[in-house]
Amino acid sequence: MSRSYYIAGNWKMYKTRPEAADLAKALVAGLRGGKHKYLVAPGFTLIETVAPIVKGTNIRLGAQNCAAEEQGAHTGEVSVLQLKDLGVETIILGHSERRHVYKEDDALINKKVKLALQHGFELILCVGETLDEREAGRAEAVCETQTVEGLKGVAAGDLNRVVIAYEPVWAIGTGKTATPEDADTIHAYVRQVIAKLYGQGAAEKMIIQYGGSVKPENAAQLMAKENIDGALVGGASLKTETFVPIAQFG
Numbered sequence: 001m002s003r004s005y006y007i008a009g010n011w012k013m014y015k016t017r018p019e020a021a022d023l024a025k026a027l028v029a030g031l032r033g034g035k036h037k038y039l040v041a042p043g044f045t046l047i048e049t050v051a052p053i054v055k056g057t058n059i060r061l062g063a064q065n066c067a068a069e070e071q072g073a074h075t076g077e078v079s080v081l082q083l084k085d086l087g088v089e090t091i092i093l094g095h096s097e098r099r100h101v102y103k104e105d106d107a108l109i110n111k112k113v114k115l116a117l118q119h120g121f122e123l124i125l126c127v128g129e130t131l132d133e134r135e136a137g138r139a140e141a142v143c144e145t146q147t148v149e150g151l152k153g154v155a156a157g158d159l160n161r162v163v164i165a166y167e168p169v170w171a172i173g174t175g176k177t178a179t180p181e182d183a184d185t186i187h188a189y190v191r192q193v194i195a196k197l198y199g200q201g202a203a204e205k206m207i208i209q210y211g212g213s214v215k216p217e218n219a220a221q222l223m224a225k226e227n228i229d230g231a232l233v234g235g236a237s238l239k240t241e242t243f244v245p246i247a248q249f250g
């Protein structure tokens, strides 16, 4: 079964509106005719600026998080209704920075996953171990728990709107990339977890992106691996000169 590649840029907390507009325009031009599926996830305040630029192109519009409640008295949070209103199609959930810096746990992430699916979004569920967990031989177990708990209560019929991103915490923003072999081992393991939960067919179709210091120099080797179906790119997604070659790898 051949899966299509999906390359996503997570802009994190970078860029102002003029900078975001410039980058989005350059990416639209640079990725025109590109063979893969693409996404950019700008910060919340940039979404309205980027939305009309990517609309109708081959670049999807993403957000980096959402609240676990539909709406209400939640100061500082952003609701799925507000994201839908802006034309957001995809929401990144459970990013390691949300888990580790902002202490989001699996139960909260699962609530967001279900809410996002209920509102028709595609989502990218991030999983990944810390260096301590890897050194303790727990990388697989951590990714399994995050996958199982994150997808609890998700119907098989909604799985085609779920993408998983394996982002080892120790590889994010550090310049250290997992070797293609190490990443592929975890991707294969996560795929087995999906097979146990939803069957082999669903597992074969699941897009599993790799994230963590993806660069133009290592993208092709990573993507060549059987179980690596794309990338969730942080730092290198902030410049056309680095994101376009990643997105057009090979």
Ligand code: 13P
Residues within 6 Å of the ligand: 010, 095, 167, 171, 172, 173, 174, 175, 211, 212, 213, 214, 232, 233, 234, 235, 236
């Ligand atoms: P870097 O590509 O900067 O390591 O970030 C990866 C990431 O966290 C993408 O979500």
